[in-house]
Amino acid sequence: MNSRSIKSFFRVASLLMLLVTVALLAAIATMHFAIHGAEVEVPSLKGMTVAEARSVTSGLGLNLNVDNRYYSGDVAAGHILTQSPAQGAVVRREWHVRVSESLGPQKVDVPNTVGVQERVAELQLRRAGLEVGSIAHLPSLTAAEGTVLAQDPPAHALDIAQPTVSLLVAAPDEEKPDGYVMPNLVGMPVLSAQLQLSKVGIKTGPPTYEQIAIGPVGSGSAPPQEPIKPGSVIAQSPPAGTRVDQSTTVNLTAAR
Numbered sequence: 001m002n003s004r005s006i007k008s009f010f011r012v013a014s015l016l017m018l019l020v021t022v023a024l025l026a027a028i029a030t031m032h033f034a035i036h037g038a039e040v041e042v043p044s045l046k047g048m049t050v051a052e053a054r055s056v057t058s059g060l061g062l063n064l065n066v067d068n069r070y071y072s073g074d075v076a077a078g079h080i081l082t083q084s085p086a087q088g089a090v091v092r093r094e095w096h097v098r099v100s101e102s103l104g105p106q107k108v109d110v111p112n113t114v115g116v117q118e119r120v121a122e123l124q125l126r127r128a129g130l131e132v133g134s135i136a137h138l139p140s141l142t143a144a145e146g147t148v149l150a151q152d153p154p155a156h157a158l159d160i161a162q163p164t165v166s167l168l169v170a171a172p173d174e175e176k177p178d179g180y181v182m183p184n185l186v187g188m189p190v191l192s193a194q195l196q197l198s199k200v201g202i203k204t205g206p207p208t209y210e211q212i213a214i215g216p217v218g219s220g221s222a223p224p225q226e227p228i229k230p231g232s233v234i235a236q237s238p239p240a241g242t243r244v245d246q247s248t249t250v251n252l253t254a255a256r
């Protein structure tokens with residue numbers, strides 16, 4: 001092979017290598033664009049109205065979901081309080097951005113639902129503009145089936161976070177109990193209190209007796225106080241409203 005042929009060969013080989021290099025670079029650029037072209041940076045949505053935030057995220061190819069609503073004295077109603085992912089996060093298009101919406105300052109008075117039936121309680125809450133949260137059931141020694149035993153937040157609560165009230169409701173009699181709400185036994189004869197607890201398998205320790213001083217019947221405009229009868233419960237542990245079960249031992253203190 002003469003020198004001219006060798007030079008031609010190297011020219012062709014160099015040209016082929018150049019073409020291969022260009023093709024590789026083009027492929028890399030195409031892959032980079034395909035990957036990163038589908039990514040967007042999450043904007044700051046805090047303080048925007050939900051409509052404004054939805055317009056912004058839609059323009060970037062993102063989805064907006066309002067997950068929660070909270071009362072706020074600082075952020076006007078209908079504006080965004082928090083967001084996830086945070087501002088500056090890089091996500092793929094079609095990603096779901098979750099936000100919480102402000103309800104403005106609390107203007108709702110939480111009604112008292114304790115002692116009413118569950119359905120009536122739900123109706124009262126909805127009429128007040130509140131949502132019914134979780135409903136738990138617990139057998140009670142004193143309340144009728146379906147009666148609300150407790151609520152969270154309590155009646156007339158201020159500075160609550162969400163417009164949601166959860167209820168604790170007396171369970172049906174046929175439901176197998178895994179616990180009870182401790183009743184108020186103060187004022188009952190100690191033997192009657194022990195009998196009431198034993199009917200549902202709650203144990204009681206030996207009662208403690210204390211001497212009660214007899215005070216004045218009444219003075220001035222104060223109404224006369226009924227004397228405490230010997231043998232009646234004057235204190236209990238656990239206190240009324242506490243959750244108890246068959247492993248709990250109730251201690252009673254009675255008047256001597």
